[in-house]
Amino acid sequence: MSTPIRFALIGNPNCGKTSLFNRLTGARAKVANYPGVTVERRSGMVTGLTQPAELLDLPGTYSLFVTSPDEQVARDVILGQLAGERRPDLLIAVIDACNLRLGLRLVMELKSLNRPIILALNQMDEAKRRGISINTAALAKAIGMPIIETVAVNSQGVADLRKVLDDYAQQPAMPEGEQTLTLSDRQESVEALYAEIESIISQHVIQPAHLPRWQDRLDSLVMHPLLGLVVLFSILLVIFQAVFAWASPVVDLIDAGFSGLGELVATFLPDGILKDFIVEGMIAGVGGVLVFLPQIIILFFFILVLEDTGYLTRAAFLLDRPMRGLGLSGRSFIPLLSSFACAVPGIMATRTIADPRERFITIMVAPLMTCSARLPVYALIIAAFIPEQAAWGIFNLQGLTLFALYFAGVASAALIAWLMRRRASGREEYPLLLELPTYRWPMAYHLLLGLRERAWIFIRRVGTIILALSIVLWFLASFPGAPANATQPAIEYSFAGQLGHLMQPLFAPLGFNWQMCIALIPAMGAREVAVSALATVYAVGEESIDVALGSALAASWSLPVAYAYLAWFVYAPQCISTIAVVKRETNSAKATAFFTIYLFALAYFAAWATYQIASALVG
């Protein structure tokens, strides 16, 4: 056989497919406690088999009669309807043992496809803890397929599963027929299927009638119409405070470290081009961004904890009503929340939204949620311009400014969503139908893995794209050198200087100087580069080798200009990867063009208005 055998994991949302996938392939795909984490097909090779075998991880689905784009992916893959894709040879149906009925229903539906199938009965640890007892052998006989009990979080039973897969891989493949699915012949069958499942369960499973009490108690607090909101806002407040107050000592430490490093290198290296390159191009550029690692880590720590507990869907539940007024819904909450980390996964997550119009609006406003890449830009400018003083007794002025920037993004998103919805009123509604998963303690293993992943992504970005752009920018800012009869600083004659001066008239109404204009270009690749670009440009321009960028900015920008620059970054520029993912997810050049242009226009307008108003106020 030339192509390896192909297995596919299929099951309800949140039953543990991706956890199993990670165990079987050694991958580190994202796992979290809410339905709709996986929205794409993902493939990997199963480790530890005697023959090469491919495993597919799929989005969760309740039924083959799908209602949203992510479910469609799962269905297309297992039915072999994806262009250029062979359908899987063996289906591994995954069931959450605490949620048997729902899982078995899908399994029975899959069975009617007449395809080779085995069943992984996952979350057995949790089922035992709750007192659910399952006669697995009898159940396997009743539904007519092999069952393997698994615990995907500690790899119990995963070896058994691997063994079954290995045995299967060694058998010669056999041809089978396939049924087609239509709505009409499925309508009546739901009742009949459930009746069958009910009788199977009553014979082979002993289930307690109630969920653990603490779960219900927690829900009555967290989903309380009023107290629930208090809880939600308290959580957001704590996150905010943590990201900006707790991180600052570490940030200062790293900052001091890089300054020290710059000085150290400067004393050891002989004067000349190499020294300039290392101190101004590399240490200033890269260090300027790397100092924000602690904040990114803290932000992701909270996001990961919230994702793993199962709280997110409760927040979506509370916010469904207010979001509906904006043409969104509780279903758009998680994609929008993810966009605070990065708009790319946020936009991908909109695949869980069934309503195409709502999905479109969510994609269009997702980048207005301040992504973590903008954090360094905000933090740098705030630290340079906003005095560190208390406001109204308890608040910190810098923190408040930051909050205002985040809020400006959210409020603009609300306004734009509302405007877009008004154009499309009077349509039919789509249901919410959101599963609220059971609460779970966040697992230290997931947290550490997730944080390491995020830290690594950030460091890798700094080490690759940001470093590369810093170096390129340093060259552009250093060459060509000043002519012999130069009257201005050397950088004014460089390529960067010339380019900046070329752009500057366009941005003059916003108050931007040419250095700011230059920084906008590499920021299209990654927003943090705006910081390293400014660092490089100012480091090259300065006579001293001081790498403290903040003081350089404070000396050369006026306050209204700084505000205008912040306003620009609330809206734009969208990084290239965001634009690419919008193109892929909307599959429309028109929508992508609209997206890009409207955000740029908004950024320009917001920066202009901010500059004019702030100038008038400052006098």
Add this chain to the structure above:
Amino acid sequence: MNTAVFANTHPLTLRLDQCRKGATVRVTGLIEQPLFGAQDERVGLRLKELGFLPGAPLKVIGFGLLGSDPLAVQVNGTKFALRRAEAAKICVELIQA
């Protein structure tokens, strides 16, 4: 399906969206919901697939923001958030208020 439409006039039966927090009820049938337009059949099917079938016991866990919409219900040990529009498709009889 006809019986379900009549069910509304029966003193003991009501629609899920009329239930109070904490009520335990049993599903008696699904009815049409014009709000969903052409989607209605799909929504009904999905509700059934999730377990909202005649005979299934439900528990109303709570209501969303300011006590109105959406509502959370538990069916077969799984909790779901439904809007009133979906809940109004589900006819139920009271087991325990």
